[in-house]
Amino acid sequence: MTLLLTLCWEFLLTGLFAVGGGLATLPFLSQMGAQYMWFTQETLVNMVAVSESTPGPIGINMATYVGYTVAGVPGSVLATFSVVLLPLTITLVIARALARYRQSPLVNSTFSVLRPAVTGLIAAAAFGVIRLVLLPGDGNEIAWVNLAVLAGIFVLTQIKPTKKLHPTLFIALGAVLGMLLKLK
């Protein structure tokens, strides 16, 4: 029971202080492993790898995985709900305020400036993903097959007959092509 309480407390704190997305929880998880001897840093690296490549936001995946490693199924459920509890509450408060001030000229003009900047940030994230895909491994050689697949899928997402298809279909297509062409 003490174990579950400690786990709950640690993940409440992680949720509250991890600002900027799932990977921001990493330093907290690393410290948890070292402080309580729950898992080694090598185990944590494996958990990050699985969390990055399986469905679901990285931060949630990592919380679930760490919780399971520490205390089985109850631990995974507890860690997952603890890590979202405080941010969820804070977001609801902000959403309420936002709904109230939506019409204010200050809020409107701030967001109209913020949108292009955030678009730039998302473009940077996309750039990171695409670079990783095109320059795999040590990053010295362009993977031409990957480039061809990327270009092919991108064209399919843009041209008339196929652009209305659900994104999951393109992801499934990627998985099938990956297995057929042995992509890495």
Place this chain on the structure above:
Amino acid sequence: MKELLSMFAAFFRIGLFTFGGGYSMLPMLEREVVVRHSWATMDEVLDYFAISQCTPGIIAVNTATFVGYKRRGVVGGIFSALGVIMPSLLVILAIAALLTNFMHIELIQYAFGGIRIAVGALILGTVIKLSRSAVKQWWHALLCVAAFAASAVFKLNTIIIVATTIACAVACHFLLGMRGGKKA
């Protein structure tokens, strides 16, 4: 109740097909929230995304909470957040319990190699759509490129970039009485 369940289901699908960080949920978010259900506009989604990047917690969960709150208040926010969390919980539990060496299977690695490429292509498409809706004036384009460079080239922290943009937008709103200004 029916709409709450359909929000849960939509965010369950979004969670299930998000691979990696919060930004990779954008193509799914656009399809489910903007196109299919019209729960929010693309501009609003971008606003939620911007706020979620600088508040505590996992970006995907916070964005889901915002959309849910906008549509159905606190209960809507909670249902959406639960929807986006649930696939992680199920998938990671299954992997942790059954397939410890799941990432070592060669075919799975190839499939994920292909999925990463598809995600890259989808995000690229989303960035193009976003820039059409967010960039409305010539200096918006400058701001977008500046934010991209700050993140991709100079590796500045996302929170710092967003906070600086907000500060400048607010300052310009008051000082100049005009709609926005440029970022440092």
